[in-house]
Amino acid sequence: xxxxxxxxxxxxxxxxxxxxxxxxxxxxxxxxxxxxxxxxxxxxxxxxxxxxxxxxxxxxxxxxxxxxxxxxxxxxxxxxxxxxxxxxxxxxxxxxxxxxxxxxxxxxxxxxxxxxxxxxxxxxxxxxxxxxxxxxxxxxxxxxxxxxxxxxxxxxxxxxxxxxxxxxxxxxxxxxxxxxxxxxxxxxxxxxxxxxxxxxxxxxxxxxxxxxxxxxxxxxxxxxxxxxxxxxxxxxxxxxxxxxxxxxxxxxxxxxxxxxxxxxxxxxxxxxxxxxxxxxxxxxxxxxxx
Amino acid sequence: xxxxxxxxxxxxxxxxxxxxxxxxxxxxxxxxxxxxxxxxxxxxxxxxxxxxxxxxxxxxxxxxxxxxxxxxxxxxxxxxxxxxxxxxxxxxxxxxxxxxxxxxxxxxxxxxxxxxxxxxxxxxxxxxxxxxxxxxxxxxxxxxxxxxxxxxxxxxxxxxxxxxxxxxxxxxxxxxxxxxxxxxxxxxxxxxxxxxxxxxxxxxxxxxxxxxxxxxxxxxxxxxxxxxxxxxxxxxxxxxxxxxxxxxxxxxxxxxxxxxxxxxxxxxxxxxxxxxxxxxxxxxxxxxxxxxxxxxxxxxxxxxxxxxxxxxxxxxxxxxxxxxxxxxxxxxxxxxxxxxxxxxxxxxxxxxxxxxxxxxxxxxxxxxxxxxxxxxxxxxxxxxxxxxxxxxxxxxxxxxxxxxxxxxxxxxxxxxxxxxxxxxxxxxxxxxxxxxxxxxxxxxxxxxxxxxxxxxxxxxxxxxxxxxxxxxxxxxxxxxxxxxxxxxxxxxxxxxxxxxxxxxxxxxxxxxxxxxxxxxxxxxxxxxxxxxxxxxxxxxxxxx
Numbered sequence: 010x011x012x013x014x015x016x017x018x019x020x021x022x023x024x025x026x027x028x029x030x031x032x033x034x035x036x037x038x039x040x041x042x043x044x045x046x047x048x049x050x051x052x053x054x055x056x057x058x059x060x061x062x063x064x065x066x067x068x069x070x071x072x073x074x075x076x077x078x079x080x081x082x083x084x085x086x087x088x089x090x091x092x093x094x095x096x097x098x099x100x101x102x103x104x105x106x107x108x109x110x111x112x113x114x115x116x117x118x119x120x121x122x123x124x125x126x127x128x129x130x131x132x133x134x135x136x137x138x139x140x141x142x143x144x145x146x147x148x149x150x151x152x153x154x155x156x157x158x159x160x161x162x163x164x165x166x167x168x169x170x171x172x173x174x175x176x177x178x179x180x181x182x183x184x185x186x187x188x189x190x191x192x193x194x195x196x197x198x199x200x201x202x203x204x205x206x207x208x209x210x211x212x213x214x215x216x217x218x219x220x221x222x223x224x225x226x227x228x229x230x231x232x233x234x235x236x237x238x239x240x241x242x243x244x245x246x247x248x249x250x251x252x253x254x255x256x257x258x259x260x261x262x263x264x265x266x267x268x269x270x271x272x273x274x275x276x277x278x279x280x281x282x283x284x285x286x287x288x289x290x291x292x293x294x295x296x297x298x299x
Numbered sequence: 300x301x302x303x304x305x306x307x308x309x310x311x312x313x314x315x316x317x318x319x320x321x322x323x324x325x326x327x328x329x330x331x332x333x334x335x336x337x338x339x340x341x342x343x344x345x346x347x348x349x350x351x352x353x354x355x356x357x358x359x360x361x362x363x364x365x366x367x368x369x370x371x372x373x374x375x376x377x378x379x380x381x382x383x384x385x386x387x388x389x390x391x392x393x394x395x396x397x398x399x400x401x402x403x404x405x406x407x408x409x410x411x412x413x414x415x416x417x418x419x420x421x422x423x424x425x426x427x428x429x430x431x432x433x434x435x436x437x438x439x440x441x442x443x444x445x446x447x448x449x450x451x452x453x454x455x456x457x458x459x460x461x462x463x464x465x466x467x468x469x470x471x472x473x474x475x476x477x478x479x480x481x482x483x484x485x486x487x488x489x490x491x492x493x494x495x496x497x498x499x500x501x502x503x504x505x506x507x508x509x510x511x512x513x514x515x516x517x518x519x520x521x522x523x524x525x526x527x528x529x530x531x532x533x534x535x536x537x538x539x540x541x542x543x544x545x546x547x548x549x550x551x552x553x554x555x556x557x558x559x560x561x562x563x564x565x566x567x568x569x570x571x572x573x574x575x576x577x578x579x580x581x582x583x584x585x586x587x588x589x590x591x592x593x594x595x596x597x598x599x600x601x602x603x604x605x606x607x608x609x610x611x612x613x614x615x616x617x618x619x620x621x622x623x624x625x626x627x628x629x630x631x632x633x634x635x636x637x638x639x640x641x642x643x644x645x646x647x648x649x650x651x652x653x654x655x656x657x658x659x660x661x662x663x664x665x666x667x668x669x670x671x672x673x674x675x676x677x678x679x680x681x682x683x684x685x686x687x688x689x690x691x692x693x694x695x696x697x698x699x700x701x702x703x704x705x706x707x708x709x710x711x712x713x714x715x716x717x718x719x720x721x722x723x724x725x726x727x728x729x730x731x732x733x734x735x736x737x738x739x740x741x742x743x744x745x746x747x748x749x750x751x752x753x754x755x756x757x758x759x760x761x762x763x764x765x766x767x768x769x770x771x772x773x774x775x776x777x778x779x780x781x782x783x784x785x786x787x788x789x790x791x792x793x794x795x796x797x798x799x800x801x802x803x804x805x806x807x808x809x810x811x812x813x814x815x816x817x818x819x820x821x822x823x824x825x826x827x828x829x830x831x832x833x834x835x836x837x838x839x840x841x842x843x
Contacts, residue, residue: 039751040684051680058681062671069638069667076645077660080581081652089582089837091647099643100590100636107635111628111674118678119621125680128617162614213453214547216612216687220753223684227613229548230452231541234614247762251612251687251755253446254453256373259758 026067034060044246044267045222046239047125047164052223054121061110125224126237129165160207163226163235170205170237172198178208178215178228180254181261191280196265199273200243206236216252219265225251240267320819330425332417333820337424338403339718341394342711344424348390348431349704353780355383360742360776363769368759376759378442378461382434385447385465388561389472390431392703396568397514398424398479400710401507403718405483407811408501410492410829412821415485423478426471433468437461446757448558451528451539451550459532466525466532473518473525473557476564480511480518492810494829501809501833502585505592506571509599510564516603517560524553548614555606563602565699567595569706570637573659576713577641579807580656581648584834587640594633601630611682620679627677634670638663653805654728658709661736665701669694672747687757690750696743708735708786715793716800720816723797727789734782741775809833 034056043049080090122128174196175186185193198204208217210228217236218225226236250261268276327336327343359379362370371379402420406413414420437443437458443465445454454462487508491500528550530536537543539550570591578585585591607615607623615623641663650656672694675681685691708731715723745768750756754765761769803812811818813827831838 039748041752051684054678055675055681058675058678062674066667066671069642070664073642073645073660073663076642076648077650080645080648080650082582082649086649088649090649092584092835092837093586093643093647094584094834095587095590096643100587100640103639104590104632104636107632108629111631112625114674114678115625115628118624118680121680122617122620122624125683127620127679130617161616213456214450214613216755218687218755220684220751225612225683225686229541229614231545231547232614247753249753249755253377253450253687253757255457256377256444256759258377259368259373259755259760262762 022071026064026071029067030060030064033063040223041220042242043221043223044240044242044244045219045224046241048221048223048241050121050124054117057117058114061114126164126166129167129237130161130163130235160233160235162229162232163208164224164237165205165235166203166237168203171202172204173207174198174204175207175209176217176228177211178217178250178254178261179211180213181250181257183215183217183248183250183261183263187277189277189281191277191284193280195263196248197273197276198240198265198267199270200240200267202270203237203239208234208236213254214252215250215254215261218249218251219246220249221246222265227252240265243267243269321817322820330421332413332421334402334406334414334417334420335718335818335822337420338399338401340424341398341402341427342400344427344431345391345395345399348386349395350783351435352383352386352391353783355379355386357776357780359383360773362759363761364773366761366763366766366769371759373759374441374444377444377446377757378438378458380757381443381446381449381465382437385434385443385469386431387699388447388565389469390427390434392565392699392707393472393476393561394427395707396565396572396703396710397476397507397510398427400503400568400572400707400714401479401483401510404714404811405486405504405507406490407717407814407818407822408504408809408833409487409490409495410810410823410827411486411490412823412826414482415489416482419478420482423475423482426475426478430468430471430475433464433471437464437468440464448551448554449525449528450554451531451547452541454528455531455539463529463532466529470522470525470529473522476514477518480514483507483511484515492826492829495810498589499829499832502574502588502591502595503568503571506567506574506595509595510567513560513564513567513599513602517557517564520553521557524550524557527553548610551610551613552606555609556603559606559609560602562695562698563598565703567598569662569703569710570595572706572710572713573637573641573662575807575809576655576659576709577644578834578836579713579805580653580659581645581650582836583644583646583648584832584836584838585640586643586646587636588834590636591640594636597633598630601626601633605630605677608677608679608682611679612686624677624679628674631670631674631677638667638670653712654723654725654732655709655712657729657732658705658712658735661732662702662705662709665697665705665736665739669697669701672697685750687755688750689746689754689756692756693743693746693750696739696746700739700743705735708732711790713805714811715790716804717811717816717818719794719797720800721793721797722800722804723793724789727785731782731786731789734778734785738775738777738779738782742772742779743775745769745771745775808835 040052173188177184185196208226208228210230215228216225217228222238224236224238226234245264245266248263248265250258322336327340362376440460441458443461444457487504527538531539537545539545539547541547574585574591605623605627607619608627611620676694712723712728749765749768754761800816802816810827814823
């Protein structure tokens, strides 16, 4: 093989593989629509990894297939192949390149994870929550259990969330308790507001997952967890239990309704009136709070 | 390629004339201490369990053909998914790869007459049938239903009798692994022929060494986790009961401390098989012998520090998610080194497309897909979305079906002539390969999309929007199930009537090919002497 054509081939293949990888990264969408502030972070990160994976797959699988065809034993051929036992430069190259790629991905994933609130679990917001909502029945439950049940796991954030809901997983339903006293089988939240879910389990481990939010957090018996997010799109999305929780695990589904602020307040008011007919006066107070 | 057969000055080096030459069929059903008998016992036992586990998968995929749970009861579905996973890991891949190939090949490859502790070896095998019976018997009590991970509290409250049997079964299988691991390490350290230095030991043996070290370090932890679970279920303790002061997260740490390394336990021997099959059929020295053996050792070490990536959405402190994201990603590097080395081994070869080689190349491509999706899963942000979904199911089936089962098939096609003295039929082998490759991809590729779109794993019922993709998967599973038929016909027919293989049908250079096929009871008349390395294809060799 002459030198120049090889270089040109390598360059052409490199450019083609890069183009295909970029195209795949931008056009192949495996994920459902994005409905939370965290979703684009995850998706962009996945897009980058999909590009790298596509490029690597094309290069490695392509090389294997080309070698497999090019170096097949032709009829009548005898003997062995070329006795090459290794090449230090080449081996160092293909150890270092993947090492650099995974370190870059590792650092990037730490950054994405920080932005998602992965490092602020039980931070300022969580503590505020415990103190700020002492009046509510659910907060009482939390504080009664003492220090050990303060959320250590999940996704948090700094400052106080706009809306706090206590989520309880049980075979095979999710129950949502609002500080205002509303109990619901479906989650209702306002769009563009910070929502913090305090997740509990009444029996076995469940996992709260909204695919459109790209967020998931297990509900662990004996240890509360938190999940803080901001919904960015009005609509309603499935809430899925992702951790095997018994025979009807697959049926443990509900919906999360993301409302505009007005609709959310309307929903709150209606439900307060319906569930606490004697507490009509608190409606004004609570809606004021927003 | 005849091996120099120089008698060495050692009393045990020559088999006496009156020694029996071969075993009879019924010896394979006894407490036999010959490593070759034990190897075949492991392989046949595990293949039977592969068929049983496969049948369970087919029933589950049939259930998933429609969104509603209309074929079987959801409790039975969960029992099937639990036992499918358990059997495929503890009844098939681990015993076949480590017990089967390891026992059969390690003494032959290092020029030993048997394993270091033959009776311990037989004991290790005979722990498995009761383990298998406990698993299958658990169906009489409803079947363990908490998944192969058996997370408490679910495992504490569903089918206590079946769950206890499940725990005992795994503890037995784990004990068997530990006994086997000790045996492998001592065998390799002490029984190599004097002419074989460590750096001429075949890569399969290196892989088995790494596997054995990993087994010794991780399996006891699983045993502890399960024994505590057993106590919680039966004897009123509360290690994992949150309402009595227990902690459910501790179990997950104990479980995954073994069960992630278990992935490497399954894959390292397969990597070893690949390192033997590829050079022989490509007629090339393996590219980067030292790189491959050191990457096995690196995987063995780093593999102990990645378990928390199974718990990113569970109870994991933030710093741990980051530490384990990075350590998980690092495993990709030594694994990549292996893939690149095998690919480079193909370059400049004269590749024979035997069924063994086809499965080896199939494995390479399947494993690249599984490895790349593994990188995405290793990073905490993406894992949070796809954890416990069909994306994970897709990933580990690419790794464990594409990576392990393909490798086991490659190994069977490669060493069947050695084990039985007869050749397998190549046409049936190629039909088997094509059906397996197509079936596996149709079954597992769509699962990536199912998972990212929102389908959780371990469900007997799902949203109607996922119907089409699930039906494709189910059809793939039927093809995959059918792909076993040509293989079974081939093995049974060839074992009895296949053409005679001779000592070295592939013209391979490792020591196991220097003796008869099948090898006589003590392996060699006279212990062999190494005259060249295990992969010296295409080089000047001392022909004798």
